[in-house]
Amino acid sequence: MMLEKLAGTRDRVLDGARLAEGETLLDVGCGEGLIAFGALERGAEHVVFADISEDLLSFCRDTADALGLAERCSFVQAGADELEGVADASVDVLATRSVLIYVAAKQRAFEEFFRVLRPGGRIAIWEPINSFGLEERMRDAFWSFPGNGLTDLAERVRRVFEEIQPPDDPMLDFDERDLIRFAEEAGFYPIELELKAEIRPTEPIAWHVFANSSGNPKIPTFAEAMDVALTPAERERVTEHLRPLVEEGKGVWRMAHALLKATKP
Ligand SMILES: C[S@@+](CC[C@H](N)C(=O)[O-])C[C@H]1O[C@@H](n2cnc3c(N)ncnc32)[C@H](O)[C@@H]1O
Numbered sequence: 001m002m003l004e005k006l007a008g009t010r011d012r013v014l015d016g017a018r019l020a021e022g023e024t025l026l027d028v029g030c031g032e033g034l035i036a037f038g039a040l041e042r043g044a045e046h047v048v049f050a051d052i053s054e055d056l057l058s059f060c061r062d063t064a065d066a067l068g069l070a071e072r073c074s075f076v077q078a079g080a081d082e083l084e085g086v087a088d089a090s091v092d093v094l095a096t097r098s099v100l101i102y103v104a105a106k107q108r109a110f111e112e113f114f115r116v117l118r119p120g121g122r123i124a125i126w127e128p129i130n131s132f133g134l135e136e137r138m139r140d141a142f143w144s145f146p147g148n149g150l151t152d153l154a155e156r157v158r159r160v161f162e163e164i165q166p167p168d169d170p171m172l173d174f175d176e177r178d179l180i181r182f183a184e185e186a187g188f189y190p191i192e193l194e195l196k197a198e199i200r201p202t203e204p205i206a207w208h209v210f211a212n213s214s215g216n217p218k219i220p221t222f223a224e225a226m227d228v229a230l231t232p233a234e235r236e237r238v239t240e241h242l243r244p245l246v247e248e249g250k251g252v253w254r255m256a257h258a259l260l261k262a263t264k265p
Pocket of ligand 1 (some may be wrong): 029032035081098
């Protein structure tokens with residue numbers, strides 16, 4: 001189900017990498033294999049699944065076995081910035097989606113990508129640009145919802161998130177220009193980047209869904225952050241104020257992502 005939802009991104013990454021039949025692809029931070037299995041479907045001769053998580057690698061191994069694809073797959077437990085176990089100049093294409101957001105040493109990761117690609121090999125990297133709109137999210141009460149007299153409470157809740165995930169966290173500490181720079185400094189040429197940035201009204205959602213979800217796996221839910229920062233009476237005031245705004249979609253949504261495509265000369 002999740003794989004279906006993400007099929008559009010998978011296709012953009014594989015198209016961006018110009019994967020051809022018979023090639024070898026390395027999926028860095030493969031997770032459940034969104035990109036890797038897509039590459040096998042498109043006729044890649046061999047796919048290397050790499051991830052830091054042993055559990056996710058064994059999930060992919062089991063899936064490959066079940067699909068009768070095991071002979072065309074190999075599995076490497078490695079971080080994006082230390083691709084030990086992947087030989088120099090051994091892959092035609094390196095693809096990755098939503099992984100650099102977890103990597104502090106991003107320049108080093110690009111150097112590793114360069115090392116494992118054969119000359120003429122391509123990278124396609126899709127990443128959310130979470131620093132887009134960060135300033136506005138920090139400035140505006142309750143990120144994007146009007147604060148109406150509750151800005152001090154909003155600020156206390158915001159600080160809970162900021163302490164756990166400060167602006168220099170790997171998820172927030174880069175933008176699309178950094179990606180271009182990392183690629184160029186690693187030696188890639190030519191380089192192309194597509195950016196999609198959106199500012200629009202938030203989708204109306206049920207309050208309990210909003211309160212019990214979190215922006216990313218590292219941070220608490222909104223309800224948990226309120227529990228830490230506010231008294232029960234304050235929580236009630238915030239809930240009363242925010243609930244209709246959330247349920248009517250009265251916030252401002254800011255989001256961007258980038259697709260970087262580059263070649264090792
Ligand atoms: C959001 S998931 C994306 C999974 C997959 N690329 C996809 O498109 O569905 C992030 C993945 O990156 C992996 N990961 C996290 N830190 C990593 C690192 N430093 N190096 C390599 N993979 C990492 C996680 O284990 C997880 O599988």
